[in-house]
Amino acid sequence: MIIKNGSVFTARARFEKLDLEIENGRIVRLAPAGTLEGEDVIDAEGKYVTPGFVDIHIHGSKGSDFCDAGAEHVETMCAYLGSMGVTSFLGTTMAFDEPILSNIFDVAKPYFGKDGYGAVLRGVNMEGPFFSKAKKGAQAEKYIVDPDIGMFERLFERAEGNIRLVDVAPELDGAVEFIAEASKKCTVSIAHTTANFDQAKAAFAAGASHVTHLFNAMPAFAHRDPGVVGAASDDAAHIEMISDGIHLHPAVVRSVFQWFGDDRVCLISDAMRATGMPNGVYSLGGQTVYMTDGLATLEDGTIAGSATCLADCFRRAVSFGVPLEKALKAATINPAKAVGLYDEVGSLEKGKRADVLILGKDLSLEHVFIGGKELK
Numbered sequence: 001m002i003i004k005n006g007s008v009f010t011a012r013a014r015f016e017k018l019d020l021e022i023e024n025g026r027i028v029r030l031a032p033a034g035t036l037e038g039e040d041v042i043d044a045e046g047k048y049v050t051p052g053f054v055d056i057h058i059h060g061s062k063g064s065d066f067c068d069a070g071a072e073h074v075e076t077m078c079a080y081l082g083s084m085g086v087t088s089f090l091g092t093t094m095a096f097d098e099p100i101l102s103n104i105f106d107v108a109k110p111y112f113g114k115d116g117y118g119a120v121l122r123g124v125n126m127e128g129p130f131f132s133k134a135k136k137g138a139q140a141e142k143y144i145v146d147p148d149i150g151m152f153e154r155l156f157e158r159a160e161g162n163i164r165l166v167d168v169a170p171e172l173d174g175a176v177e178f179i180a181e182a183s184k185k186c187t188v189s190i191a192h193t194t195a196n197f198d199q200a201k202a203a204f205a206a207g208a209s210h211v212t213h214l215f216n217a218m219p220a221f222a223h224r225d226p227g228v229v230g231a232a233s234d235d236a237a238h239i240e241m242i243s244d245g246i247h248l249h250p251a252v253v254r255s256v257f258q259w260f261g262d263d264r265v266c267l268i269s270d271a272m273r274a275t276g277m278p279n280g281v282y283s284l285g286g287q288t289v290y291m292t293d294g295l296a297t298l299e300d301g302t303i304a305g306s307a308t309c310l311a312d313c314f315r316r317a318v319s320f321g322v323p324l325e326k327a328l329k330a331a332t333i334n335p336a337k338a339v340g341l342y343d344e345v346g347s348l349e350k351g352k353r354a355d356v357l358i359l360g361k362d363l364s365l366e367h368v369f370i371g372g373k374e375l376k
Contacts, residue, residue: 006044025372052087052355060273066091082118087355094285095128095139123164131192138304147178167191170203183207200231209237238338244308250320272305
């Protein structure tokens with residue numbers, strides 16, 4: 001397969017007029033536009049050729065949730081996300097106890113890294129249960145506990161090493177010690193926290209490198225009390241941002257890119273099962289969620305994840321005034337780097353998986369290739 005004459009988003013995070021050749025599920029060649037020939041050709045003149053989107057924080061979609069712990073729910077998510085241009089994702093858990101999480105991981109294990117279902121499940125984002133109850137958001141308080149490295153290590157083994165990100169509130173008892181150990185196995189993120197600036201700095205010094213949905217479920221940034229956001233500015237390798245237009249004001253989305261730079265921002269969806277579904281009543285982490293026109297809330301009005309796919313979060317970031325190249329990097333290259341997937345996915349380079357999108361100039365999705373095979 002050859003994709004000719006497209007504006008290819010390269011690993012340098014800029015567009016170049018190139019031809020791209022796919023063979024046996026891999027990118028085998030990038031060449032000047034109009035120079036490659038073959039029998040199976042798509043002319044992408046006037047279109048964007050990009051990596052597939054990488055969503056490292058997503059709970060569910062199309063009526064299914066990763067925590068439903070049923071193979072059919074994993075497959076539903078894979079199929080829907082693939083159809084939207086998300087080609088890799090981390091199944092994201094909620095605050096649950098060890099037996100429930102163990103069962104979720106048992107169901108997911110056969111799907112880790114497997115093609116044929118649509119988007120590829122690349123591992124787990126273990127969001128909870130090591131959180132502050134004061135900043136629980138839509139997490140179920142009855143499952144929230146202090147950081148427990150023994151529990152984490154048992155679950156890490158249960159998932160056969162496929163936990164790629166774990167969240168923790170650094171002000172909790174034992175959190176710094178937990179971070180020091182857990183960061184040897186996966187990315188550790190600060191999340192659902194009341195931590196002040198010094199506590200967040202201590203977490204980064206211990207090995208945390210990531211911040212979950214910046215500004216949400218944490219103290220506000222203030223000029224004399226910068227908190228987690230200020231510490232992240234100093235020390236975080238990557239921060240997540242939900243650019244659905246609901247969790248953050250568009251001006252904040254623009255500001256974060258200007259503040260943190262385009263190497264550190266990861267766009268995420270934080271999507272739950274109502275994504276891709278009509279308005280109605282759904283659930284998240286065992287709690288009832290009401291979704292109306294993209295806004296998902298608990299009964300008390302607490303925002304309960306998003307109902308927007310990463311592909312649309314990317315488009316909304318662009319519509320908010322984020323330069324196209326920066327928004328695209330934050331939805332592909334950066335998240336892949338943040339959780340150790342960049343050797344395989346996240347950019348269009350020789351030898352990498354052929355997870356490739358062709359977008360129209362209006363950013364509409366025209367073709368999706370996952371592992372070199374086009375989704376129809």
